Amino acid sequence: MSKTVAIIGGGIAGLEASIQLENLGYNVHLYEKDSQLGGHAGKWDRLFPNKRHASEVIDSLKNRINNNVQVNLATQVSEIKRENGAFLVASNGKSQKVDAIVLTTGFELFPANKKEEYGYGIFENVITSAELENMFSSNGKPQMVDGKTPAKVAFIHCVGSRDEKVNRPYCSKVCCVTAVKQAIEVKEALPTSEVYCLYMDLRMFGPGYEDLYKEAQVKGVTFIRGRLSETSELEGGRVLIKAEDTLSSKPLKISVDMVVLMVGMSPLPSTEKLLKNLELTPNNDGFVQVKDYHLEPTHTKAEGVFVAGACTGPNNITDSVNAAYSAALEVHKYLTSK
Amino acid sequence: MSKTVAIIGGGIAGLEASIQLENLGYNVHLYEKDSQLGGHAGKWDRLFPNKRHASEVIDSLKNRINNNVQVNLATQVSEIKRENGAFLVASNGKSQKVDAIVLTTGFELFPANKKEEYGYGIFENVITSAELENMFSSNGKPQMVDGKTPAKVAFIHCVGSRDEKVNRPYCSKVCCVTAVKQAIEVKEALPTSEVYCLYMDLRMFGPGYEDLYKEAQVKGVTFIRGRLSETSELEGGRVLIKAEDTLSSKPLKISVDMVVLMVGMSPLPSTEKLLKNLELTPNNDGFVQVKDYHLEPTHTKAEGVFVAGACTGPNNITDSVNAAYSAALEVHKYLTSK
Numbered sequence: 001m002s003k004t005v006a007i008i009g010g011g012i013a014g015l016e017a018s019i020q021l022e023n024l025g026y027n028v029h030l031y032e033k034d035s036q037l038g039g040h041a042g043k044w045d046r047l048f049p050n051k052r053h054a055s056e057v058i059d060s061l062k063n064r065i066n067n068n069v070q071v072n073l074a075t076q077v078s079e080i081k082r083e084n085g086a087f088l089v090a091s092n093g094k095s096q097k098v099d100a101i102v103l104t105t106g107f108e109l110f111p112a113n114k115k116e117e118y119g120y121g122i123f124e125n126v127i128t129s130a131e132l133e134n135m136f137s138s139n140g141k142p143q144m145v146d147g148k149t150p151a152k153v154a155f156i157h158c159v160g161s162r163d164e165k166v167n168r169p170y171c172s173k174v175c176c177v178t179a180v181k182q183a184i185e186v187k188e189a190l191p192t193s194e195v196y197c198l199y200m201d202l203r204m205f206g207p208g209y210e211d212l213y214k215e216a217q218v219k220g221v222t223f224i225r226g227r228l229s230e231t232s233e234l235e236g237g238r239v240l241i242k243a244e245d246t247l248s249s250k251p252l253k254i255s256v257d258m259v260v261l262m263v264g265m266s267p268l269p270s271t272e273k274l275l276k277n278l279e280l281t282p283n284n285d286g287f288v289q290v291k292d293y294h295l296e297p298t299h300t301k302a303e304g305v306f307v308a309g310a311c312t313g314p315n316n317i318t319d320s321v322n323a324a325y326s327a328a329l330e331v332h333k334y335l336t337s338k
Numbered sequence: 339m340s341k342t343v344a345i346i347g348g349g350i351a352g353l354e355a356s357i358q359l360e361n362l363g364y365n366v367h368l369y370e371k372d373s374q375l376g377g378h379a380g381k382w383d384r385l386f387p388n389k390r391h392a393s394e395v396i397d398s399l400k401n402r403i404n405n406n407v408q409v410n411l412a413t414q415v416s417e418i419k420r421e422n423g424a425f426l427v428a429s430n431g432k433s434q435k436v437d438a439i440v441l442t443t444g445f446e447l448f449p450a451n452k453k454e455e456y457g458y459g460i461f462e463n464v465i466t467s468a469e470l471e472n473m474f475s476s477n478g479k480p481q482m483v484d485g486k487t488p489a490k491v492a493f494i495h496c497v498g499s500r501d502e503k504v505n506r507p508y509c510s511k512v513c514c515v516t517a518v519k520q521a522i523e524v525k526e527a528l529p530t531s532e533v534y535c536l537y538m539d540l541r542m543f544g545p546g547y548e549d550l551y552k553e554a555q556v557k558g559v560t561f562i563r564g565r566l567s568e569t570s571e572l573e574g575g576r577v578l579i580k581a582e583d584t585l586s587s588k589p590l591k592i593s594v595d596m597v598v599l600m601v602g603m604s605p606l607p608s609t610e611k612l613l614k615n616l617e618l619t620p621n622n623d624g625f626v627q628v629k630d631y632h633l634e635p636t637h638t639k640a641e642g643v644f645v646a647g648a649c650t651g652p653n654n655i656t657d658s659v660n661a662a663y664s665a666a667l668e669v670h671k672y673l674t675s676k
Binding site: 020023047049050057060061162169170171173202205208209210214246247284285287297298313314318319321322325326329330 | 388552667
């Protein structure tokens with residue numbers, strides 16, 4: 001009888017790990033707390049660096065899953081514990097015995113209201129990058145709460161990233177390039193709009209990222225090196241942003257119609273809860289600690305428990321896909337040697 | 339009889355792919371143009387983010403290779419061509435028939451003398467980041483050509499990266515964090531030294547990178563946002579660097595004892611040569627083009643030819659390791675379906 005693997009989380013990494021483990025001959029139980037597969041990417045409109053539709057990527061992954069993957073939607077795994085060299089996975093009052101575990105639980109978007117001074121949840125035209133994607137999906141363009149089209153849009157980088165005040169000292173890796181992609185999309189949808197990016201360092205480090213940065217400059221996006229200090233609301237739902245321009249060392253005020261907060265990737269409290277029974281601890285940033293950063297990036301210190309994707313720290317799709325292959329092959333090695 | 343795979347390049351990705359393919363039951367021919375395995379990492383002293391010795395990582399990989407990997411050192415593959423559904427790999431006048439190919443040819447360090455105005459190869463205390471690693475390996479500290487200890491050291495980021503003038507518009511991804519690591523190491527070896535980092539954007543995006551940046555600041559490294567325009571030589575082998583401080587918008591001159599050029603990752607001309615017979619073309623940056631950036635990051639458009647590591651673009655060790663697993667599993671799928 002073929003062995004069984006539980007994959008906890010049905011985003012990019014969980015889908016890819018399911019595909020690979022099924023191909024290798026295993027039965028897979030895939031658990032997804034949401035009512036649909038795809039994770040955060042599944043709710044995104046278009047992806048960097050090539051502005052491809054996210055649905056194309058998610059659909060392709062979903063289509064490669066076959067009958068030996070049992071998909072459990074709307075299913076939050078509440079506990080994983082060891083029993084006689086195997087694991088019991090508890091969810092929705094049921095318990096499933098499996099031979100190995102792959103944690104692909106991903107992340108949560110930084111709750112923007114924790115940066116109270118940025119006005120999210122207070123001023124209605126202060127939105128998150130995820131909400132902007134949603135507008136692109138449904139309307140093809142950003143829209144103010146009163147239905148008007150914004151003439152001036154400001155993107156604020158590093159919201160819940162590189163910020164010790166909110167206990168997120170690390171960089172979230174994908175927000176800079178996402179902001180630049182979204183800024184281009186705003187200019188494409190609304191060519192007469194003024195678009196600003198307020199950044200600390202522009203971290204455009206991957207293939208095609210610098211090309212996007214150049215495209216944004218050509219399309220007229222204004223890049224300002226500075227950190228937002230606070231927002232306040234003006235008449236008509238407009239927003240005043242106050243920052244320091246760290247290139248000119250001058251305080252800066254801009255009134256805009258819409259502020260987009262580039263929310264970072266935060267560790268999920270529900271993941272940390274799962275670690276306890278497995279005698280695992282999170283790393284300094286609160287994500288799942290891998291066994292060896294260089295050599296065993298998809299092992300944990302717990303035998304039979306592997307890990308892939310953004311639950312180990314901020315990650316992009318490509319690196320999550322490769323990590324999922326890596327975890328799948330390590331599961332295979334573990335189960336064939338048992 | 340088990341099938342045979344050629345792996346072209348014995349750096350991190352090639353070693354990991356060899357290990358995984360041997361584990362999956364294949365015969366592996368590993369080709370390395372250098373006289374030893376390990377690639378660039380094998381010549382490095384310590385690695386970011388944890389300052390672990392590179393030799394520990396390379397030795398661990400080498401020790402996991404067994405008898406079904408035939409290692410060919412000092413062997414430059416000159417041609418790969420298809421024959422009857424298989425491949426012929428030509429090197430040193432010999433030819434080997436194999437069933438699949440994994441390209442793990444890596445990169446070359448940007449030839450610093452191409453930025454003539456930086457003085458490399460002209461002024462003797464202008465060195466590269468690789469040469470500094472070599473000094474750490476052999477002396478534990480930087481040393482000027484006359485044997486003296488430098489009192490002032492400047493690190494220049496983005497040499498052969500983000501620079502259209504030398505046809506390298508892309509970011510090399512690892513130089514910022516390497517510079518910060520090396521700056522810390524200089525301060526540790528020579529606590530009274532003055533150390534400067536001249537950067538464009540500090541791209542500290544991975545796990546532990548921001549912690550290194552903080553450590554460098556605590557240890558007294560001075561970070562200057564600016565781009566080097568030129569160097570000139572002063573008495574006693576000292577070097578005058580001229581730059582623009584883009585935070586204060588002022589021109590900047592600093593005289594230092596040693597300049598370290600953070601050379602980026604460039605595509606290898608010998609790799610591009612191999613692509614031709616396989617009907618593959620390089621991507622915009624000159625690296626090997628992958629089939630699908632998001633979904634098939636270790637496929638090429640050529641059937642039976644897979645790819646991993648920095649020959650697809652600048653990459654770090656962790657992501658190269660995972661890509662090698664991914665390529666190995668795709669080779670396995672390809673060869674079992676044939």
